[in-house]
Amino acid sequence: MVPTEPKVEADSSGPALPMRISPGNTVPIHSTEYQMNGFSRCLLVGALTMWMATAGAQPAYPSKAIRLVVPTPAGGPSDAAARALAKGMSASLGQEVLVENRPGGNTGIGAGAVLNAAADGYTLLFALASNAGLPHLSKASPYKSIAEFTPVATIGGNTQCLVVPASLPAKSLAEFVTYAKASPKPLMRGANNVSEDMVAGQVSSTFGLTFERVPYKGAPQLLPDLLEGRIQVAVLPVSASVPHVKSGRLTMLGCSMAERIASLPTVPTLAESGVSAAPLITAHFVLGPPRLPADIVDRLAMAAQQAAQSAEFRQEMERLLIVGSVRSPGQTRELMLQAEAQYVQFVCETGASID
16 A cells, blocks of 8 residues: 555645645654754753752752851850750751850840741751740840741750849848848849749749849859849859859859759759749740741751760750750640740739830
8 A cells, every 4th residue: 555645735825835734644754843843842851851950959958057046145054055955966967056146135136037037947046935935025026926936846944043142141032032122222133034034023023022124145244243242133044153152152042943953952942932933934945937847847856856865965964954855846836835825924914024
């Protein structure tokens, strides 16, 4: 059988052209239509190849250093805890986790920097539990709720203790209350974050005291004035206070804990001394910006867990008198909300503000 040639339809306006092919017939490979379709196909294949190559070339997370923003000054207990965690996480992640101190604004400056960072896992916040209270105590807070951040992990927090200069004639909370009420003007109280404000508020509301709040960026800046008696009282992390208590320059009147600290058996809890409020929730939260992808959260949470298991990390936490287990992202969110609820209740009951 002899193959038939494709039927070319005639154009009434002129000679037959090889562009108008009847349905059912093959387009000649030398035709412009075939060549154009082939060119488009080549472009499509090339584009797909390039896309697949680009997608396959995306580096695994993390591919560069990670910033861990600490909203308190260098040298304090939270800074030390952050550096211990960063060292362990660096080993787990295979990339450096660099601590960046961004103090100020009652921890709001550092928190705001992370809140507005890209949700790519390269900027994290080493928050204090007091960050949960900031938006309820200050209108200047850059966020309205700590729940705006993405929870990654929790490590233990700083136990807050009420301390006074040893030169003050008060060796117990009861003696301090008597001294404060006899003072012709309010005692000056140093403060650097809202957890300290809350503990001081619990004491002042229980005993009817009034303090004049003197703000500092952190404990390292506050301590010289307290030791010299330029301010008369402060609530400080236990680890920042203990060296000066042991040297005889500070007197520790009580700590906001459910039980006495094992290494300080003679220091009563504030509840034992008559403060009726519940002990302050203390913790350090590792948080990411809003909408941090779940796979990055899981990778970071695993790194935090692995870091906390090292003997070096545990020894540093013992030195800092920081207690508490490492928590998962879900457990971290629960504790964040519990801490925030405690501050909300405190503000509603006392009308406290740091503005």
